[in-house]
Amino acid sequence: MKNNKPITICVTGGKGGTGKTLCAVNIAVMLKNEGNKVLLIDGDVENPNTYLLLSGELENKTEVPFFKPKFLEEKCSKCGLCAENCAPHALLHIKDSYPIPMLNLCSGCQLCYKICPEDAIIPDSKTIGWTYSTEINGLSLFLGELKPSEARSAAVVEALLSELDNIIENDPKKYDIIVLDTAPGAHCDVELLLDKADLIIPVTEPTRFGKLDLIRIIELIELLKKDYKVIVNRSSLLGYRDQFLKELKESNIKILGDIPLDNDIVISYCQGKPLMDKNNDFNKNGGGFVAFTNIFINLKKWIDMKETMQG
Ligand code: SF4
Ligand code: SF4
Known part of the structure; x- marks a missing residue:
């Protein structure tokens, strides 16, 4: 890789x-x-499992803190201003009563703390998840995990990206390439990660549901003005491969490659031994191995083109 970034x-x-x-x-x-x-x-912080596919252990656990307001009743005049201005309705105020916080609705905006006329709200924090960093067989892994029962998954993704920004700012040559794995869907956690990408690879499967969800994620990608190329996984499912690929091409959807159903993929998944790791010994003529090899050839063409454009 030639680039500084x-x-x-x-x-x-x-x-x-x-x-x-x-x-x-x-x-x-x-x-x-x-x-x-x-x-x-x-970045699939509600279900992070990349380390399992790599047979790694999570290390360097760091808490992700989140603002929560702490109320000092002895200072509170029960005016209700904080509850009136809390957009997600995380504060309940009944006349002549202290506000009742419902912190699972709190967005952490800090507005109540800033506008309280009596300084009856002070900043406090709670842990909503953790980040981890580890090295597994020469690969660096950052992983985010949302604490069970917490809802603010985007804040954990933001903590991961903040660590990434710090690294790139302080040592832009530390990594040649970053690979982000998102949660499924097209919600704000996913958007935060898509927004960082030079190339987005949506993975789908050859079913009507797969195509519908693929079109949704491509709409989001196009809104973000990002480049993308699709992988069709389990492409040999029900003999629908050729028809599905034809439909994608007719819809002008760009394809990086397809992966058939393959025993070695299942074995590698169950054993936590990545199919394409040169240290593992899978059949190089197997359908999955050949498919990933072809995908990588196409990906390298895109990377070469990107590097040429960046000079
Ligand atoms: S704004 Fe401050 S003083 Fe008014 S109800 Fe809220 S906490 Fe109490
Ligand atoms: S921090 Fe924002 S969302 Fe949370 S209780 Fe205060 S005003 Fe409401």
Whole structure:
């Protein structure tokens, strides 16, 4: 890789269970096989499992704090101003009573703390999740995890991206390439990660549901004005491959490649041994291995083109 700033590839999927983490891990591994310094970021914070596919352990656990207002009743005049201005209605105020916080609705905006005329609200914080950083077989992994029962997953994704921004600012050459793995869907956690990408790889499967969700995520990608190329996973499912690929091409959807159903993929998944890691010994003529090899050839063409454009 020639650039000072790492190229960022984001693997995503409109629906869950399409194999996006499988693709993200194997793409990261293939880039590592070629001697690149690769950082894989698991941004699926409600279900982070990349480390399991890599047979790694989570290390360097760091808390993700989140603002919460703390009320000092002895100072409160019961005026209700805080509740009136709390947009997500996280404060309940009944006349002549102290406000009642419902912190699971709190967005952490701090407005109540800033506008209270009596200084009866002071900043406090709670832990809403954790980030981890670890090295697994030459691959760097950042991973975010939302605490069970907490709802603010975007704040955990933001904490991961903030760590990434710090690294790029302080040591832009630390990594050649970043691979982001998002949650399924097209919500704000996903958008935060897509927005960082130079190339987005939506992973889908050859079903009507898969196509509908793919179209939704492509609409979001196009709104963000990002480049994308699709992977069709389990493409041999029900013999629908050729028709599905034809439909995508007719809709002008750009395709990076397709992956058939394959025993070695299942074995690699169950054993936590990435199919494409050069340290593993899978059949190089197997359908999954050949498919990932072809996907990587196409991906490298895109990377070469991107580097040429960046000079
Ligand atoms: S704005 Fe301050 S003083 Fe008024 S009800 Fe809220 S906490 Fe009490
Ligand atoms: S921090 Fe914002 S969202 Fe939370 S209680 Fe205060 S005003 Fe409401």
